[in-house]
Each structure stands twice: as structure tokens, then as C-alpha cells.
Amino acid sequence: MFRFKQFAVRQDRCAMKVGTDGVLVGAWAGVRPTDRYMLDIGTGTGLIALMLAQRSASAWIVGVDVDSVEQARENATASPWADRVTFVQGPVQEFRPAQQFDLIVSNPPFFVDSLLPPDAGRTAARHAVLLPFGELRDAVVRLLAPGGRFAVVLPVAEAERFAELSRGMLAPVRRTEVRTTPRRAAKRALVEFVHAAEAPAAPARSELVIGTGEHEEYTPEYRALTRDFYLKF
Template sequence: MFRFKQFTIRQDRCPMKVGTDGVLLGAWASTSAADRRVLDIGTGTGLIALMLAQRLPRARIVGVDIDTVEQARENAAASPWGDRLTFRTCAVQTFHDAPFDLIVSNPPFFVDSLTCPDAGRTAARHAVHLTFGELRDAVLRLLTPAGRFALILPVQEAGRFLAVCAGQLQPVRRTDVRTTPRHPAKRSLLELMRPEAAAAVGFERTELIIGTGEHECYTPEYRALTRDFYLKF
């Protein structure tokens, strides 16, 4: 069980547990008061969906996953926002609904590496059931004309995904994440829009360092990003 300031995540029946990637994405994805419909692809425990329910008090959030979503439903029901959260066990390739203002995903990303013995972790971390091309196509089908798609990937896979999206989804924000000042960036937070919408927004690239390098010492930027969620901040 993982406790946040306004909700708790139970995760004993989910292969992928609460991690920094999901928290980063849930806190970093840009939101607008006009957002009314949000989709979380590969919702797992429902963590990112719950973070966005906290940030968007007037939005309805849908989470989809190829694995059972019962634990996500339980976590939502125990939160203050259960009436605005819906979860469906469904491959996003076959998921159909009205368009969404914001789509988020912490997607499978090991494209060419060996799979691991745990089938649940394999599905969550390897692009076995959802290729980058299928993810792009799902976003294009489900995103409103001016909607945003936010995701987090390792730096190398981020480059691959952007290449897959070229000409169809265009980056408007990118934040490369380093664990400490001495380490190279390991993750990229990306926000993309349809090219015609992106042209009016421009492009912003930044960097985020999580820790100073000393034990349990976090940078002011990371604290500011996550302080509405982590109990320790």
C-alpha cells in the first residue's frame, strides 16, 4: 500500500507497483480548466488517473488496461473522486469512446530487450501487447483536435516514439529527467499534439533533476512538482 496526501494506492494484485515514472507523469502532464475528458492508457493501479482526478476537479477520467482493473476500481472507490473515475478491462487498440481532451500513458517501452519470466511485468514493461505504432494510432483516434497526449519513456525509447509519430503527432513539451546532477537523463516526459494544434503552441524543452546526490535529499524543482501528492513533501 502506498499513501499519498489525498488518496491511497493498494497494489498487491498489480504486477507493476507505484513508481517514480507514474508520479512524474501524473504531476507533470499539463492540465486546463477546460479539460472535461481524460484517458489513462495502461492504468494499472489507477495511480495516474487518481492524480489527474485530484488536479482536475471537473473532469471525468477513464482508465483502460489489458489486465484486470479491479484494484484500480477499489482505489478509486476509496478516494474522494470515485464518482468521476471509470475503469475498463480492454486493449486500447479496440477501445472506442468519445474524444478526450487529455490522454496520458506510462506505456510499455522495452522494444528489443529480452522478456522476463513474470508475465505481468513483461506485459507492462515490454512492447508485447502495445507497439508504439498502435499507441500512436489509438491516440490519433481518441484525441480531440486540440487535445494533448502526455507520456513518459526512457530517453532512447522517447526518440523512437517521436520518430514513429513524425508528421502525425508533434511534441510541444519535453522534460528530460535526471536522478542526480552527476547522472545523464534516464527518462523523457513528452507532450504531443496534432501538428495543426502544435503549430500554435510552439515547443518547450526543459530538464528536471530529482535529487541532489545526497541520501533522501531532493531538489526544490522536484519537491515543487510533486508536493501536492507525496506525504514527505
């Protein structure tokens, strides 16, 4: 079990465990007071959905995943937000809710061209096999409300690939490149998209460094971003 300040995540029956990527995008995604409906694509343990519930006092949050969502439901039931978080099992490509969403967040499969691992669960979770980028883009375009935002975490190269594939349909408005330490190149990009017709001329860009380079020493910026969640902060 992974314990956060206000909730805990059981993960023994999920292929992909709680990791930095999910925490990053769950904390970084822009949550506005007016957002009423939020969607977590590829919810897994339900981590991001629960982070969104903690950050928004009144929003209704849905997590959708092609794999079993029973553990996500278990985690939500044990949280303070059981009445505002629900999960749907099935491919997002076939998800047909009654409303569009003000905020969509995803920590999606992303190793598009890499060698597939032998474990089927990890293959589904980490490779764009069941959810190719083009189908993720189409789902977001269909499910995102006017004025809504889509926040995603991807490796830097894959973020460029997704942005290019989404050109004319979704446009980036905010991008943060993430370094693990000051001396290492950025490995992840946090990107927030809107419908292309609503985008400004250029996205706002920033950088986030997680660690100082010393053992288990974290930067003030990373602590500030995640302190509402991590027990150690």
C-alpha cells in the same frame, strides 16, 4: 499500500507497482481548466487516473488496461473522486468511447528490444508486446480531441523512437528530460504531444533533476512538482 496526501493505492494484485515514472507524468501532464475528459492508457493501479482527478475538479477520467482493472476500481472507490473515475478492461486498440479526450496520459510499456523477463505480468507491463508504439500512436490519434494533448513518460532513447514513429501524426510541444541526480545523464523524458497539424515550430524544452546526490535529498524543483501528492513533501 502506497499512501499519498489525498488518496491511497493498493497494489498487491498489480504486476507493476507505484513508481517514480507514473508519479512524474501524472504530476507533469498539462491539465487545463477547460479539460473535461481525460484518459489514462495502461492504468494499472489507477495511480495516474487518480492524480488527474485530484488535479481537476470536474473532469471525467477513464483508465483503460488490458489487464484486470479491479484493483484500480477498488482504489478509486476508496478515493474522494469515486464519482468521476471509471475503468475499462481491454486493449486500448479496441477501446471505442462515445467521446474523444482533452488529455491522454500514459506510462506505457517501453523496453522494445530488451530481453523479456520470466514473469508474464511484468512482461505485459514493461515491454511493448501487447501495445507496440505504432498501435499506441494510432490509438492516441484516434482518441485525442482537436486541441487535446498526449503526455507520456519514456526512456530517452524510446522517446526519440516514439517521436520519429509519430512524425506527421503527432508532434511534441513540450519535453522535459529527467535526471536522477545532477551528475547522471537523463534517463527519462516527459513529452507532451498534440495533433501534428496543431504543433508549433519547436517544442519547449527543459530539464528536471530529482535528487541532489545526497541520500534522500530532493531538489526544490522535484518537490514543487510532486508536493501535492507525496506525503514526505
